Amino acid sequence: xxxxDIPAVGAIASEHGVPLLVDxxxxxxxxxxxYEVSKPLGAAACGAVATVTGIVVAxxxxxxxxxxxxxxxxxxxxxxxxxxxxxxxxxxxxxxxxALSLGVAGGVYSQQAASPVPEMSFFITSKGLGKGxxxxxxxxxxxxxxxxxxxxxxxKKTWRAYLSATAEGGSPALNARDRIGKGPWxxxxxxxxxxxxxxxxxxNNINRLVAKDETxxxxxxxxDRPNTHDILTGSTPDGRVATAxxxxxxxxxxxxxxxxxxxxxxxxxxxxxxxxxxxxxxxxPSRGCSQxxxxxxxxxxxxxxxxxx
Numbered sequence: 001x002x003x004x005d006i007p008a009v010g011a012i013a014s015e016h017g018v019p020l021l022v023d024x025x026x027x028x029x030x031x032x033x034x035y036e037v038s039k040p041l042g043a044a045a046c047g048a049v050a051t052v053t054g055i056v057v058a059x060x061x062x063x064x065x066x067x068x069x070x071x072x073x074x075x076x077x078x079x080x081x082x083x084x085x086x087x088x089x090x091x092x093x094x095x096x097x098x099a100l101s102l103g104v105a106g107g108v109y110s111q112q113a114a115s116p117v118p119e120m121s122f123f124i125t126s127k128g129l130g131k132g133x134x135x136x137x138x139x140x141x142x143x144x145x146x147x148x149x150x151x152x153x154x155x156k157k158t159w160r161a162y163l164s165a166t167a168e169g170g171s172p173a174l175n176a177r178d179r180i181g182k183g184p185w186x187x188x189x190x191x192x193x194x195x196x197x198x199x200x201x202x203x204n205n206i207n208r209l210v211a212k213d214e215t216x217x218x219x220x221x222x223x224d225r226p227n228t229h230d231i232l233t234g235s236t237p238d239g240r241v242a243t244a245x246x247x248x249x250x251x252x253x254x255x256x257x258x259x260x261x262x263x264x265x266x267x268x269x270x271x272x273x274x275x276x277x278x279x280x281x282x283x284x285p286s287r288g289c290s291q292x293x294x295x296x297x298x299x300x301x302x303x304x305x306x307x308x309x
Contacts, residue, residue: 117190120154121307124231124266126213128301133232133250133261133289135303138165138174141253145305148214152188154307162281162304164234164241165252176281177201177239181308188216201239206280208267211304219302221267230263230286230299237282250289260285263299 125148128135135141141161149159160179167173177197185193185200191210194200205211208221208229221229234242234249242248247259263286270277270284277283281304287293294301 118184118186118192119157120149120152120186120188120190120214121157122185122193122211123148123188123214123305124211124219125302125305126215126217126219128291128294128303130291130301132256132291132294132301133253133259133286134256135161135163135232135253135301137253138163138179141303149305149307152214154214157307158309159305160308162233162235162239162306163249163253164239165249166234166241166243168252173241173243175240176233176235179308180306185306188212188214197239201237201281204280206266206268208269211266211280214305219266222265222269222298226295226300227298228300228302229265229267229269230283230294230297230302231266231280232261232286232299232301232303233264233281234262235264235281236262237279239281242282244285246285247289248285250286255289257288257290259289260287261289262286263297266304 125144127148129140129144135144138161141163142159145159145161146155149155149157160181162176162180164176165174177200180197183194183196183200187193187205187210189210189212192205193211194204194206208218212218219229220227232250232253234253236242242262247255248262250256250259250261253261262282263284264279264281265277265283266280268278268280284297286299287297291301
């Protein structure tokens with residue numbers, strides 16, 4: 001018997017903003033660990049996860065267990081697995097059990113649909129400043145975040161760029177993780193990015209399907225033309241300033257020529273199937289600090305913005 005590729009189908013459902021309901025009449029190896037299977041997708045395949053156990057009857061002779069995983073808040077995609085467990089019931093009994101099952105699943109869906117969509121508190125910049133990694137320092141990057149947010153009606157929040165800076169001129173080093181508030185953070189579509197700083201730097205929902213720009217548009221990733229998945233951070237995987245011997249922040253975000261900056265991949269994809277390639281915030285150094293340098297390795301001078309309140 002073929003086993004349904006739950007993560008792949010879930011990703012498609014998530015991309016279109018619809019829930020995925022799975023009739024698990026035959027419990028496949030994937031279903032008991034659905035959330036675990038979805039982790040490589042940054043939980044995009046799961047979104048808001050709700051598991052409901054009920055009873056469904058096909059015709060009047062099938063008794064089965066339903067496991068419904070809700071992804072998003074609009075629409076329904078139903079995938080039916082093979083049905084093998086059967087018992088003989090009366091027509092009246094079958095109707096009652098079917099109604100019960102639909103009522104339970106429908107109640108969960110209605111509750112999800114009625115929930116207010118959280119305000120945006122995270123986005124990837126839709127554009128850079130046009131000068132490569134010269135962002136005017138952290139202050140200039142923060143202003144850019146604030147300006148882009150204001151343009152889409154989110155200017156009442158205080159926005160900060162997810163960028164680290166090295167110690168310089170008597171000023172201490174600054175870690176990106178310490179600049180962005182405590183969370184939780186949500187995308188422009190109201191999807192959870194992370195509940196707090198620790199979750200952000202462990203298991204978060206930053207991936208190509210969820211981490212979009214301030215207008216709700218998908219940011220190009222590996223395989224797109226142009227590829228713009230290199231996101232400026234200057235950070236280590238745990239969100240602290242990268243302190244390698246060479247430049248890691250393009251002169252604390254003031255250079256547009258020689259130098260380098262650590263970048264992450266928002267789409268969790270790279271040349272190799274390894275952790276650096278999948279890192280959202282610490283994948284590799286750029287080839288330089290100019291706009292041309294950033295473009296040459298799959299970037300555009302974009303960075304993450306987080307609301308601190």
